[in-house]
Amino acid sequence: MNLFEEMKAEYIRLSAQTASLERAIDALPEGSLEWRKRGNTYRYYRRTQDKKEYIAKSNPQLIEALAKKKYLQKMLIDAKEEKTAISKYLNAHKGKDRPKELIIHNPNIENLLRPLFVGTDEKLAVWAAEEYPSTAGYPNQLIHPGPLGKMYRSKAEASIAYVLFKYHLPNRYECDKKIGEVTYHIDFTIRNPENGQTIYWEHCGMMDNDRYAANIGIKLKEFEKAGIFPDRNLILTFESKQFPFETWMAEEIVHQYFCLK
DSSP states (O other), X not given: OOHHHHHHHHHHHHHHHHHHHHHHXXXXXXXXXXXXXXXXXXXXXXXXXXXXXXXXXXXHHHHHHHHHHHHHHHHHHHHHHHHHHHHHHHHHHTTOOHHHHTTOSOHHHHHHHHHHHXXXXXXXXXXXXXXXXXXXXXXXXXXXXXXXXXXXXXXXXXXXXXXXXXXXXXXXXXXXEEETTEEEEEEEEEEOTTTOOEEEEEEEOOTTSHHHHHHHHHHHHHHHHTTOOBTTTEEEEEOOSSSOOOXXXXXXXXXXXXXXX
């Protein structure tokens, strides 16, 4: 991938990041956080358009939510500035890709030759940034922040998301997968950057719940019907209250499964 292609892929990634950050910010409480230090303590306030109100120490959830909002807003500003800078480069580069000029505005030929100009990395970046069907429901359960401001249902899933992001593994969270008459929302649908292969990752987070554990067995039987099988194209991780899932476990799995060094 040359520099121009890398910049296009980065622009696509930043577009997805800004959209994700904007959604996360919109879901947080109205107003902005302000504070004042008094001795060794802080007093916190919420500033809205027409007023400024004190936040009692008995309401730490609001303080945390507004602090997160302030942080995400700064991330959004940074992402937009980077996106603007890259856009200027891409516009300046326009018309200088000589091999593509040989297509002579023939869309049929362009579609046939597209694989020559679009590398696997860029295709997967586009795939990860695209909107996708996710009908998992219960958005109020998405309370654990992950990379790019996206929210997850559990700390373990957020940890997995951070590891996938760290190693640039394109993925979708809770993407719909219809098997027979049932639509499943597999935790992570991942594309292997080496060959584009689809890998699924299902985290089983309540194995100390008998009913939950029994349903996992039923689900795996259905997955097998669709060709989704452990150690082939399905990663399975487990945890219970006694044996929690840790980030280092996700790191080891990713290194082993995707042959990372």
